[in-house]
Amino acid sequence: MIKALSKKVVATAVLAASVALISASAQAGDWKGWNIHVKDYPVSVGMEKFMELANKNTDGRVSGKVYHGGVLGNQADAISQMQLGGIDFAEFNLGPLGVSVPETNVVSLPFIFKDMDHMHRVMDGEVGENLSAAMSKAGIIALSWYDSGSRSFYNNKGIAINKPADVKGLKFRVMNNELFVGMVEALGGNATPMAFSEVYQSLKTGVVDGAENNWPSYESTNHFDVAGNYSATQHLIIPECLCVSTRAWDQLSDADKVAVKAAAVESAKLQRVLWAERSAQSKAKVIAAGVKYNEIADKSAFQDAMGPVYEMAIKKNPVLKDIIAAIKAVD
Ligand code: BDP
Numbered sequence: 001m002i003k004a005l006s007k008k009v010v011a012t013a014v015l016a017a018s019v020a021l022i023s024a025s026a027q028a029g030d031w032k033g034w035n036i037h038v039k040d041y042p043v044s045v046g047m048e049k050f051m052e053l054a055n056k057n058t059d060g061r062v063s064g065k066v067y068h069g070g071v072l073g074n075q076a077d078a079i080s081q082m083q084l085g086g087i088d089f090a091e092f093n094l095g096p097l098g099v100s101v102p103e104t105n106v107v108s109l110p111f112i113f114k115d116m117d118h119m120h121r122v123m124d125g126e127v128g129e130n131l132s133a134a135m136s137k138a139g140i141i142a143l144s145w146y147d148s149g150s151r152s153f154y155n156n157k158g159i160a161i162n163k164p165a166d167v168k169g170l171k172f173r174v175m176n177n178e179l180f181v182g183m184v185e186a187l188g189g190n191a192t193p194m195a196f197s198e199v200y201q202s203l204k205t206g207v208v209d210g211a212e213n214n215w216p217s218y219e220s221t222n223h224f225d226v227a228g229n230y231s232a233t234q235h236l237i238i239p240e241c242l243c244v245s246t247r248a249w250d251q252l253s254d255a256d257k258v259a260v261k262a263a264a265v266e267s268a269k270l271q272r273v274l275w276a277e278r279s280a281q282s283k284a285k286v287i288a289a290g291v292k293y294n295e296i297a298d299k300s301a302f303q304d305a306m307g308p309v310y311e312m313a314i315k316k317n318p319v320l321k322d323i324i325a326a327i328k329a330v331d
Helices: 002-025 042-057 075-084 102-108 116-123 126-137 178-186 196-205 215-220 254-288 300-304 307-316 320-328
Strands: 031-034 064-067 089-093 140-146 151-155 171-174 190-193 210-213 229-236 240-245 292-295
Touching (some): 042 140, 042 240, 075 140, 102 126, 102 178, 126 140, 126 240, 140 254, 171 178, 171 196, 178 190, 178 307, 307 320
Parallel strands (some): 031 064, 171 210, 229 292
Antiparallel strands (some): 089 240, 151 229
16 A cells, blocks of 8 residues: 555656656757757758757747757657657658658658659648648647658668569668558568668668668668668658747747747758758768669659559548649649
8 A cells, every 4th residue: 555655656756757847848948859860960950050040030039959869769759759848849751750640641652752843842832831730730840841852772682773673572671651661562572660770780680681761861870881782763752841849839929930930941941952962972972982873764663663552541541632632733
């Protein structure tokens, strides 16, 4: 009985302490920022710029710190922490976000965008605004869209992927979203969702045969050291968001909201420039280090294989049908 009581007392104290912690972190002036990438990555530099400008634009009423390198946990943890209030701002890839905000699954459909410019036109227009509105219902306000290039397959089996049949039997790590599992399966391979931080070791020990990512992530994580064949399938172009939790956002005055939004938009401009530079540098670096790289002149066989992924996505979330049409309608 005494034991049970003390357990309850301890539990109540722990709860009170975590509520205090949560509300403390949501105070303007003390924002905690989550980032998966290393400090010199374009996303990281963009986030630092965002905080610097948010601080300046609000005369110091908003300040905070960015925690780089995933030290605050993986993206799945970060999404729930944004909702609970343990993290105030973050930079997320929209891929795994589809699990919490179904509308965002549209950007995780393979080959949905024609190229990076098309993605920018879509995300900087009405579709981007609608996705942002959907995200805010989940406690996440998207203030601006960051670049993440296009994702391509790489493997540790010495295989140059030129056609879907080359994927057959290979096991790839994908980001956490069943659409990505479906995508690899539609090409005849197998896929395992896994946190970003675990991929290097899994490639090295052969738990997976390959993964898929853009040039900067392939390089910054040293995946190129353990999976030396990179094939430019460019099957996904997924934007990323610079986001603030609704908890933190709701504490701002209207004027400070405008000021913080402006800081985010400005930081995205910088991030996009840095992204283009880093992509070229990373590509050159890994090729100089001995990576075998092949381009694929005609990707139509890969595109044609994606029918089941679109069907699965629409069946599960019929709302995607109209968003797909809206994206196709953007030139
Ligand atoms: C990178 C994204 C990052 C993802 C990572 C991944 O920038 O947000 O976590 O890919 O593959 O390109 O998990």
